[in-house]
Amino acid sequence: xxxxxxxxxxxxxxxxxxxxxxxxxxxxxxxxxxxxxxxxxxxxxxxxxxxxxxxxxxxxxxxxxxxxxxxxxxxxxxxxxxxxxxxxxxxxxxxxxxxxxxxxxxxxxxxxxxxxxxxxxxxxxxxxxxxxxxxxxxxxxxxxxxxxxxxxxxxxxxxxxxxxxxxxxxxxxxxxxxxxxxxxxxxxxxxxxxxxxxxxxxxxxxxxxxxxxxxxxxxxxxxxxxxxxxxxxxxxxxxxxxxxxxxxxxxxxxxxxxxxxxxxxxxxxxxxxxxxxxxxxxxxx
Numbered sequence: 237x238x239x240x241x242x243x244x245x246x247x248x249x250x251x252x253x254x255x256x257x258x259x260x261x262x263x264x265x266x267x268x269x270x271x272x273x274x275x276x277x278x279x280x281x282x283x284x285x286x287x288x289x290x291x292x293x294x295x296x297x298x299x300x301x302x303x304x305x306x307x308x309x310x311x312x313x314x315x316x317x318x319x320x321x322x323x324x325x326x327x328x329x330x331x332x333x334x335x336x337x338x339x340x341x342x343x344x345x346x347x348x349x350x351x352x353x354x355x356x357x358x359x360x361x362x363x364x365x366x367x368x369x370x371x372x373x374x375x376x377x378x379x380x381x382x383x384x385x386x387x388x389x390x391x392x393x394x395x396x397x398x399x400x401x402x403x404x405x406x407x408x409x410x411x412x413x414x415x416x417x418x419x420x421x422x423x424x425x426x427x428x429x430x431x432x433x434x435x436x437x438x439x440x441x442x443x444x445x446x447x448x449x450x451x452x453x454x455x456x457x458x459x460x461x462x463x464x465x466x467x468x469x470x471x472x473x474x475x476x477x478x479x480x481x482x483x484x485x486x487x488x489x490x491x492x493x494x495x496x497x498x499x500x501x502x503x504x505x506x507x508x509x510x511x512x513x514x515x516x517x518x519x520x521x
Contacts, residue, residue, distance in 0.1 A: 493519060
């Protein structure tokens with residue numbers, strides 16, 4: 237448990253992007269007796285699911301409106317969670333609260349996703365809010381250490397996992413991606429702007445084209461936070477869709493950093509892995 241986790245104040249403001257994770261975090265908060273208030277990002281958050289919780293809609297660029305809403309709801313603690321389609325600066329509709337910190341907003345955009353989110357987080361903290369992470373508010377949605385599916389990695393898989401971690405550690409300072417595919421010691425693909433789903437689809441295409449000669453059932457998808465990353469933002473995520481993509485790519489399994497990776501709908505993910513015969517390994521940080 238982090239120091240912030242022991243001092244979470246209710247309600248918690250959940251700045252909600254796309255996917256299932258904002259709602260999983262909100263459910264986790266409710267289970268712990270903490271009220272969530274969702275600040276749903278237009279164009280990202282699922283409008284059909286947000287209605288289960290107290291919520292407000294906000295747009296990227298409405299920093300002034302957002303901070304007023306955070307204060308009106310009594311939300312000292314805030315968390316960013318969910319996928320966000322990174323807008324071009326020209327697409328952002330600015331309000332006066334954003335204009336006053338425009339220089340810092342521009343600086344935040346001059347980097348990868350973690351740089352952007354941590355930059356906006358610093359602006360909010362200077363306004364008196366506290367940014368917290370998944371480990372603070374919903375630790376139950378994080379990947380545990382060890383193997384959680386029936387299949388287990390063999391010695392070649394373990395070597396591929398180690399190789400993948402080395403590669404991601406070297407790439408981390410460039411804020412490029414959080415995933416790599418290693419097959420029999422060879423780095424065959426690195427995550428870029430297309431994300432993990434696109435990475436796995438690319439590996440599947442390379443197999444179909446004969447560019448990857450290793451037999452199906454070899455290779456590992458390795459995911460890890462970027463080195464030096466602020467772990468309150470943009471943690472790697474895996475779920476049933478990741479497993480399905482890894483199976484189509486002909487891999488043996490998935491390895492992620494325990495305690496630093498979000499496991500979206502873990503039971504569905506495990507069921508998908510068992511059906512496909514893939515392992516899912518949580519390795520120590």
